[in-house]
Amino acid sequence: MKRIVIIGGGIAGLSAGIFAQKNGFNTVILEKHHTLGGECTGWDRQGYHIDGCIHWLVGTKEATGSRELWDTVGALKDVEIHHPDSFMAVEHEGVTVHFYRDLGRLKSSWMEISPEDRDAIEEFCKDIKRLHKFSLPVEKPMDLMNVIEKIKYVLSMKEVGPIMQKYDKISVKELSEKFQHPALKEAVASFMPEGDYSASSVIFPLGTFTGDQSSIPRGGSKALAMRMVEKYRSLGGTVEASSEVMEIKIEGNNVQGVYCTNGKSYEADYVIAACDPKAVFDVLLKGKYHDPEFQKRYNDPKNYPLASNIYVAIGYQGTMDDIPQTLRFPVSSLEINQNGKPVEHLQMTHYGYEPDFAPKGHTAITFAVNQFQPELSQWEALVKDREAYKKEKERIGKEVIRAMEIRFPFMTGKLHVLDVATPQTYNRYCNAYRGAFMGFWPTLSGKSMAHTGKIKGLDNFLLSGQWLQPPGGLPVALITGKDTIMRLCKMEKQSFIGV
Ligand SMILES: Cc1cc2nc3c(=O)[nH]c(=O)nc-3n(C[C@H](O)[C@H](O)[C@H](O)COP(=O)(O)OP(=O)(O)OC[C@H]3O[C@@H](n4cnc5c(N)ncnc54)[C@H](O)[C@@H]3O)c2cc1C
Structure with a gap:
């Protein structure tokens, strides 16, 4: 039985793992974080659950190819969908x-x-x-x-x-x-x-x-990822969390295995890197391999932008009742920058439809403020001074509450900050280059075709994940994970077992 090492336990890595196990490979997923799911995640704070990802998921409609794929990996099977x-x-x-x-x-x-x-x-x-x-x-x-x-x-x-x-x-x-x-x-x-x-x-x-093709699975992002972990394990897959790969062992054109920062190493017949390609090229492959398609994208951030987020989670001691689930409203004199200018709008999402995300009678609310240049560089510099970084996060949380109280005066005194994630958070937890939460955003001049994940000079190494196909997102992570195993089955001259 051929052995595959999968680097990264996000949705793409889990999808690759599930399809590899279904197709008779012996796999291990190595994940740097202590938990799996990558950017499809959620976390608990002060009695609230902060959902860190799904606002809309393509593939929730029954009897469609994408729904069948989500069901096959256990992500949506028997799950109630919120529309x-x-x-x-x-x-x-x-x-x-x-x-x-x-x-x-x-x-x-x-x-x-x-x-x-x-x-x-x-x-x-x-x-x-x-x-x-x-x-x-x-x-x-x-x-x-x-x-x-x-x-x-x-x-x-x-x-x-x-x-x-x-x-x-x-x-x-x-x-x-x-x-x-x-x-x-x-x-x-x-x-x-x-x-x-x-x-x-x-x-x-x-x-x-x-x-009606996109909606929201009940239970949220973390629960969806955990169902995939369960599916992967039920097929005999092995997970090694807190295992960050730092180097790939290469002989000639052949990848032999990987070395982790925790001192462990793993032999492999194939290695799949289901993580941010920038870190793969620069760190894991030590800058020795290049791909013209990715180089073009990284060298031209204007036409191939990567966006990150400041993600603010707020707890509200009340219910949102008639307030739209996702609402964008104008704000003035808010001291948070975006594209080099103060933001003029805030976009909030509340989770009133998920009673378990907050204590009874309370509501969890999140805000995503997209970050581009020059803010991304500023965050990179700021994180080096931990105290200043912490203060900036606290300041941003307070600014959001101030804006909320102006827009919703009846909420005054009933809002508190649960957490503030920054582009550096995505970088720290997921090795996401520039804190990107999606692939390269589609622009008029920055057209990119789907990438096969193959790297010239490496015969048994494949990239997978949201960066291979614009615009990224969860369905692309799911599909590219499966496609990687289809390519690998072809290399092994065996037919692919799908759903
Ligand atoms: C706030 C937010 C909202 C979003 N909303 C939506 C939405 O509504 N709909 C949607 O479709 N998408 C949404 N997305 C995007 C979605 O989360 C991503 O597209 C998707 O999760 C990417 O999956 P992936 O497996 O390709 O990559 P990742 O999730 O980044 O997974 C890569 C994994 O590799 C691990 N890793 C990296 N380097 C190493 C290493 N050296 N060794 C070991 N492990 C490593 C990382 O820790 C990570 O777990 C959102 C994202 C965010 C942040």
Whole structure:
């Protein structure tokens, strides 16, 4: 039985482990953190549970290929799904714009806000609806398809392909400017920060959300990851937590195994690196191997941006009742920077639908503030002074509470900070380069094709994970984990056992 060492116990590493075990390999997952799940995680503070990941998960719809894949890895099997009725609500100058799941309701509420935008609203809704036919391609990666499969794939994209292309060519800002009403403009623009981000980042989430393909599994992110760990173990897989790989043992073109910082080493017939590729190239492979595709992306952060987060968790001694689950509201004079300027909006998500996430009658709330350059470099510098870093986190927590109390005066005195994670937190726990929580974000000029994970000069080493395919996220982690094992089965000349 061939032995595979998998570096990283995030969703991609777990997916690779599960499919490898199903296909008769002997595997071990080495994870640097003491727990598994990677960025798909959650943690407890002061009687609350802070969910650190899932706001929407593509693949929750029954009888779809992606749902079948999630079920196969044990992530969603027999799990209740929460279907929020709105993706997000955006407040602007006294008007609230809702991105309702029900497209008819979205359309009529937008028409009510701005009848003069009828044509733009109709076109937007029609295009979103056309995406309801989209299903995430989960069967095989392109590089393993034969000609007939490729033709079938192209034909299957006949309906949705032109829509994706249309929105790939325009920026989020250009899309927002199709609307005349300032609140609609602001709502559409709010999907991405300022910059050349392609409008597919707006249309794709709304297509899957209004087409009922994306929702939220009850129990949250950590529970989802733990179900996958259980599945992996039930198939005979071994987990070694608190085992950070620091070097890969190589002879000629052959990877022989890995060395960990805890002094242990593992022999392998194959090594799969299901972790951030930047650390793989720079640290584990000691800068001796290069990949032109990744180099292009890392050398051009403007067109291939990586985003991180400040993630603030707040406990509220009360219930949120009629407040939208995800709400973006304007703030003024808030001293938190984004893209070199003070943030002008905060986006909050509350977990009122998960009573177990908070003490009775209380609610857990999280805020994600995206961080880019120059903030990422500032965080890198600040973390070196632990006291100053801690103070900055405390200050940010207080700033968020101040903004909440201005927006929701009835909450005054009832809010307290549970935790503040920064880009350095993602870096420290997951080795995430620049604290990235997704793959490279899609821009107008930064188009990237799916990567096969193969590195020139290494015969039995494969990369896996969210960075291989834009835009990243949990479904990409799941699919690339499976695809890596499909490639490996091909290398072993054995047929692949899937679901
Ligand atoms: C706040 C937030 C919200 C998000 N919301 C969503 C959402 O709503 N929907 C969605 O689809 N996605 C969401 N994501 C993104 C999602 O979490 C990631 O895309 C996904 O978890 C990436 O999985 P991965 O396995 O590819 O990588 P990771 O989760 O980064 O896993 C890599 C693993 O490798 C380990 N590792 C790294 N280096 C080493 C080493 N040298 N040795 C051993 N182990 C190592 C790390 O500790 C980690 O566990 C969100 C992320 C964040 C942070």
